[in-house]
Amino acid sequence: MSTNRTNKKPATLADVARKSGVAAMTVSRAINNSGYVSPEVRKRVMAAARALQYRPNMLARQLKGHSLKAIGILLPDIANPFSTELVSGIREVLVPHGYTTFIATTDRSSEEERAALQSFVDHRIDGVIVATRGTRFGTESLQSLAKQNIPTVVVGRDSGVARIDSVMADHYQGAFDAVTHLISIGHRRIGFIGIAHEDRTSLRRYAGYAAALKQAGIAEKKEYIAGPPDAPAFATQEDGFQAMMQLLDLPKPPTAIFARNDFAAIGALRAAHTRGCRVPQEIAIAGFDNIPLAAFTTPPLTTVEQPIHEQGAQAARLLLDRLAGTAGRARTVVMHCRLVPRESTLK
Amino acid sequence: MSTNRTNKKPATLADVARKSGVAAMTVSRAINNSGYVSPEVRKRVMAAARALQYRPNMLARQLKGHSLKAIGILLPDIANPFSTELVSGIREVLVPHGYTTFIATTDRSSEEERAALQSFVDHRIDGVIVATRGTRFGTESLQSLAKQNIPTVVVGRDSGVARIDSVMADHYQGAFDAVTHLISIGHRRIGFIGIAHEDRTSLRRYAGYAAALKQAGIAEKKEYIAGPPDAPAFATQEDGFQAMMQLLDLPKPPTAIFARNDFAAIGALRAAHTRGCRVPQEIAIAGFDNIPLAAFTTPPLTTVEQPIHEQGAQAARLLLDRLAGTAGRARTVVMHCRLVPRESTLK
DNA sequence: TGGAAATATGTTAGCGTTCTCACGCTAGGC
DNA sequence: GCCTAGCGTGAGAACGCTAACATATTTCCA
Numbered sequence: 093m094s095t096n097r098t099n100k101k102p103a104t105l106a107d108v109a110r111k112s113g114v115a116a117m118t119v120s121r122a123i124n125n126s127g128y129v130s131p132e133v134r135k136r137v138m139a140a141a142r143a144l145q146y147r148p149n150m151l152a153r154q155l156k157g158h159s160l161k162a163i164g165i166l167l168p169d170i171a172n173p174f175s176t177e178l179v180s181g182i183r184e185v186l187v188p189h190g191y192t193t194f195i196a197t198t199d200r201s202s203e204e205e206r207a208a209l210q211s212f213v214d215h216r217i218d219g220v221i222v223a224t225r226g227t228r229f230g231t232e233s234l235q236s237l238a239k240q241n242i243p244t245v246v247v248g249r250d251s252g253v254a255r256i257d258s259v260m261a262d263h264y265q266g267a268f269d270a271v272t273h274l275i276s277i278g279h280r281r282i283g284f285i286g287i288a289h290e291d292r293t294s295l296r297r298y299a300g301y302a303a304a305l306k307q308a309g310i311a312e313k314k315e316y317i318a319g320p321p322d323a324p325a326f327a328t329q330e331d332g333f334q335a336m337m338q339l340l341d342l343p344k345p346p347t348a349i350f351a352r353n354d355f356a357a358i359g360a361l362r363a364a365h366t367r368g369c370r371v372p373q374e375i376a377i378a379g380f381d382n383i384p385l386a387a388f389t390t391p392p393l394t395t396v397e398q399p400i401h402e403q404g405a406q407a408a409r410l411l412l413d414r415l416a417g418t419a420g421r422a423r424t425v426v427m428h429c430r431l432v433p434r435e436s437t438l439k
Numbered sequence: 440m441s442t443n444r445t446n447k448k449p450a451t452l453a454d455v456a457r458k459s460g461v462a463a464m465t466v467s468r469a470i471n472n473s474g475y476v477s478p479e480v481r482k483r484v485m486a487a488a489r490a491l492q493y494r495p496n497m498l499a500r501q502l503k504g505h506s507l508k509a510i511g512i513l514l515p516d517i518a519n520p521f522s523t524e525l526v527s528g529i530r531e532v533l534v535p536h537g538y539t540t541f542i543a544t545t546d547r548s549s550e551e552e553r554a555a556l557q558s559f560v561d562h563r564i565d566g567v568i569v570a571t572r573g574t575r576f577g578t579e580s581l582q583s584l585a586k587q588n589i590p591t592v593v594v595g596r597d598s599g600v601a602r603i604d605s606v607m608a609d610h611y612q613g614a615f616d617a618v619t620h621l622i623s624i625g626h627r628r629i630g631f632i633g634i635a636h637e638d639r640t641s642l643r644r645y646a647g648y649a650a651a652l653k654q655a656g657i658a659e660k661k662e663y664i665a666g667p668p669d670a671p672a673f674a675t676q677e678d679g680f681q682a683m684m685q686l687l688d689l690p691k692p693p694t695a696i697f698a699r700n701d702f703a704a705i706g707a708l709r710a711a712h713t714r715g716c717r718v719p720q721e722i723a724i725a726g727f728d729n730i731p732l733a734a735f736t737t738p739p740l741t742t743v744e745q746p747i748h749e750q751g752a753q754a755a756r757l758l759l760d761r762l763a764g765t766a767g768r769a770r771t772v773v774m775h776c777r778l779v780p781r782e783s784t785l786k
Numbered sequence: 787t788g789g790a791a792a793t794a795t796g797t798t799a800g801c802g803t804t805c806t807c808a809c810g811c812t813a814g815g816c
Numbered sequence: 817g818c819c820t821a822g823c824g825t826g827a828g829a830a831c832g833c834t835a836a837c838a839t840a841t842t843t844c845c846a
Binding site for chain 1 (some may be wrong): 448449470492494495496497498499501502507509513516517522523527530539540541542543544546555557559560561562563626675676680702706707709710711731732734735736737738
């Protein structure tokens, strides 16, 4: 025995048609404001629809070749502030166009990523915005999307796939600016925190760091690069803490640190405090991302801000182009990053 | 002129049937392992399906009265660590049961909440888990879900609606424990940060604070309650910062602070440092939520941990019950919170 | 005044699936 | 040899909706 009390199925077009004494087609026209319907009939139909709490079955509609007006957003996780801002930027553009957004997360696993994308496709969303970190498997998934002709935009990295647009911030430039800033206030021994030395080449933020050193004529020192092994897609507070401890143990530790992201920077800050090492007097620390909490650390953290909201909006606009069918070959939009100096790197 | 190159529509059952020389029905049976199909035919069908990259159209299936095996998760936003852990707990339970999860966010707006829920319903998801903060409009939306007989579970607060289950942590108890801890290490002048005095009654965390004071025979002081006006949903670092500044301006400021959440606590911490007020020596600060960064502030933050992951899992289990049709009247599950003492309240 | 154009409704078919029913076939039991 | 029972397969309808066509009425200008 079931527990239904009000458990009638939702009303259908036919129900509304019966109740208002017209054909189903007429109801469809009235509901969708398409074709001719007399004001009087329209009123009658609308009343019946309201009375029956009628809601069109989008899925049946889709079967007839209509779009669901829904797009999927694939995120690595939803913990970081990046995700929020990004989604907000995306929705700002998409919602006015009548699109619904659905988010799926991957827990940073390729398998989950594959499954989530498949799920989007199975549910016949109109397009996808992918913001996961790049992995080999991930690229395969993207290729599969491209093959199925599903409009896709990648945020935060190069898609690496023809016909898939990318939006990203210029992490290279942001890192370059941050490290140049450290150099300009007198530092010569500058460490990089957040990635192991052997994985460093895959990271644009590292490349910017290296380029800034080079331009200033400072030699890179292998022992100044510290971070978790096996190239994680991300660095945590814990990673930053460990890495900083390692650097502080050096006979001649760096006088300034550029951390891969603010989480790592905050871990580094904690390590410095733990060792009784004053920031910024004895060691300067800069991060990347300008998470909301960065302004509230002790001392407030110098960092690099990337235009996250705007990246989301831009991604959405590119997607709209693809959905409209205009838009030919893949485009890549690169956005500028801005240095946000705070007290953690005071002179 | 369109840009199609590989733009064939996805293969259908009929395509697979044609290719393997059987009827559509047989293909359906083979794909779904239902009914009788000879091993030989099954093999042939599967091969054809693979070759054509066939994927069943879930929407068409749904038309025939089948479930989409998808559930919607409604979140206030996705910035806070709460959301991630919650989703992770939910998925841990739901995914093994074959369900896909979709997330929608409301940007803390009732209007968006209504739209998002409607969107879930329109897309015929099987059930909903709602984790937004309670609002009057929100409750209306919930009632509407109940009326449509859509299995729903609310996380983080009481649903206030018959036939809708709730899962929450005992914030009252958590706050009580935290404040009792502050009292036990000698504090008598204890401030509350994160909500304006006139809004305080709606907040269980405040109630726990008040109860702890009362039990210790300490009179509540109105001027020790500080927080943003008419913003009951959440408190940010900025709110905490402002509130703390206000408390420090009192002729006789509190010696300990209990903040509504860790973000507010971190803002308070910053304010204390800004004023040159040492933590915990001159003022102790405790937060709530145990966000990952709480262990990495200076000094590390005493806080209260709520079992977020487990709340998600529990919510998912309740939802599964409702989906199965077992489950009668609304149930409410309350989970215990745990005090996490750190250096910000050292004796 | 004729008839084309505009208005207002209904009928039919079909989207991709699966359900129901029906049809054969092979065994096995009387 | 005929009937049931279990297999294995197919034909047709139906799910809720809308495009395309068909029909009926009114309007309006040459």
